[in-house]
Amino acid sequence: MYSLSQKKIWVAGHRGMVGSALVRRLQSEDCTIVTAAREELDLTRQDQVEAFVRAHKPDALILAAAKVGGILANNALPADFLYENLIIEANIFQAAHRYDVNKILFLGSSCIYPKFAQQPIQEDSLLSGSLEPTNEWYAIAKIAGIKLAEAYRRQHGRDYISAMPTNLYGPGDNFDLQSSHVLPALIRKAHQAKLARSDEVTIWGTGTPRREFLHVDDCADALIFLLKNYSDVQHVNVGSGEDIEIIELMRLVCRVTEFHGAITHDLSKPDGTPRKLMSNATLANMGWKPRISLEEGIRSVYEWYLETENSRR
Ligand SMILES: NC(=O)c1ccc[n+]([C@@H]2O[C@H](COP(=O)([O-])OP(=O)(O)OC[C@H]3O[C@@H](n4cnc5c(N)ncnc54)[C@H](OP(=O)(O)O)[C@@H]3O)[C@@H](O)[C@H]2O)c1
Numbered sequence: 236m237y238s239l240s241q242k243k244i245w246v247a248g249h250r251g252m253v254g255s256a257l258v259r260r261l262q263s264e265d266c267t268i269v270t271a272a273r274e275e276l277d278l279t280r281q282d283q284v285e286a287f288v289r290a291h292k293p294d295a296l297i298l299a300a301a302k303v304g305g306i307l308a309n310n311a312l313p314a315d316f317l318y319e320n321l322i323i324e325a326n327i328f329q330a331a332h333r334y335d336v337n338k339i340l341f342l343g344s345s346c347i348y349p350k351f352a353q354q355p356i357q358e359d360s361l362l363s364g365s366l367e368p369t370n371e372w373y374a375i376a377k378i379a380g381i382k383l384a385e386a387y388r389r390q391h392g393r394d395y396i397s398a399m400p401t402n403l404y405g406p407g408d409n410f411d412l413q414s415s416h417v418l419p420a421l422i423r424k425a426h427q428a429k430l431a432r433s434d435e436v437t438i439w440g441t442g443t444p445r446r447e448f449l450h451v452d453d454c455a456d457a458l459i460f461l462l463k464n465y466s467d468v469q470h471v472n473v474g475s476g477e478d479i480e481i482i483e484l485m486r487l488v489c490r491v492t493e494f495h496g497a498i499t500h501d502l503s504k505p506d507g508t509p510r511k512l513m514s515n516a517t518l519a520n521m522g523w524k525p526r527i528s529l530e531e532g533i534r535s536v537y538e539w540y541l542e543t544e545n546s547r548r
């Protein structure tokens with residue numbers, strides 16, 4: 236058991252969707268939260284990362300900073316997704332070890348697993364097959380992050396661990412229709428179609444791929460649970476244990492947003508991996524489970540979207 240009491244915890248990426256959920260969750264712990272905005276600390280710059288870690292000497296850090304995006308952004312910007320994520324990870328692990336930060340929680344993603352991995356995906360299917368081409372650049376960088384945690388543990392005895400969250404959603408998500416993940420895009424599209432009194436709304440691809448979703452507040456809770464209770468070389472899946480077809484997800488979003496038109500398909504856009512439901516047995520066996528149902532989560536995010544709509548335009 237790792238106690239957070241009186242500890243200094245650096246949340247790297249605290250302005251992002253996951254980072255801000257982690258800050259909310261850590262506020263109920265007896266710890267000091269350390270943060271730095273990108274303007275004062277660019278994590279792609281080794282000198283800046285070293286100076287920051289040397290100056291602040293956190294007891295632990297959670298790496299929730301990354302170049303992140305949906306299927307189209309991943310496919311369109313392979314160099315950015317590979318380079319930025321690799322260098323952020325390399326800088327942070329190196330500086331943490333150099334200045335004696337003994338605890339890191341690294342965040343990967345369910346896209347690290349082979350495109351046709353057996354479902355539900357067990358942690359040990361990593362590197363057992365080919366990756367999904369639309370996100371292999373990001374996946375390779377995330378696999379490197381897992382291996383950095385493993386390597387520093389093996390070579391230097393560091394307590395560095397990795398968690399693989401499934402597709403996340405929640406307040407603070409990116410609603411840009413080109414670069415976002417599917418759920419914020421569908422909420423925005425359905426809402427805009429309702430306002431425009433349109434007869435239809437368009438989803439990308441066939442609608443047959445299945446995805447697993449977890450509310451970011453459940454994810455943050457699971458991550459703090461792991462930080463406190465887990466110390467091993469094996470990365471841990473963080474998911475809800477349930478998945479849904481994209482077309483069904485759109486129907487659910489239409490119900491929540493009260494858009495009653497038809498759903499059409501843009502087949503020029505990729506489907507990506509057909510299914511990536513992760514096994515959540517490792518976390519469940521440790522006693523953690525999610526609390527927010529998908530419908531409840533979508534309703535609360537839609538409320539958040541409406542409240543913040545004006546500030547986003
Ligand atoms: N969203 C998902 O569905 C999902 C699923 C699985 C895993 N994850 C993982 O969760 C983590 C966080 O994702 P997220 O959804 O919260 O993404 P996000 O909302 O885009 O947040 C990423 C954060 O990283 C910061 N950042 C990126 N590059 C930086 C740099 N060079 N220097 C300083 N800060 C930098 C961003 O800063 P700015 O605020 O300045 O842009 C932002 O605060 C990532 O590791 C991701 O792989 C996310």
Ligand SMILES: C[C@@H]1O[C@H](OP(=O)(O)OP(=O)(O)OC[C@H]2O[C@@H](n3cnc4c(=O)[nH]c(N)nc43)[C@H](O)[C@@H]2O)[C@@H](O)[C@H](O)[C@@H]1O
Pocket residue numbers: 304305306307309344345346369370373374401402403412414415416417418420421437438439440444446481504505506507508
């Ligand atoms: C969690 C992240 O998942 C990402 O994969 P992935 O689930 O396919 O990424 P998403 O962009 O969430 O797309 C999931 C599925 O939803 C479909 N989809 C339907 N309509 C839309 C839409 O309007 N916008 C978007 N974005 N999708 C849409 C999309 O074609 C794909 O089959 C990876 O690229 C990342 O690397 C990361 O792992």
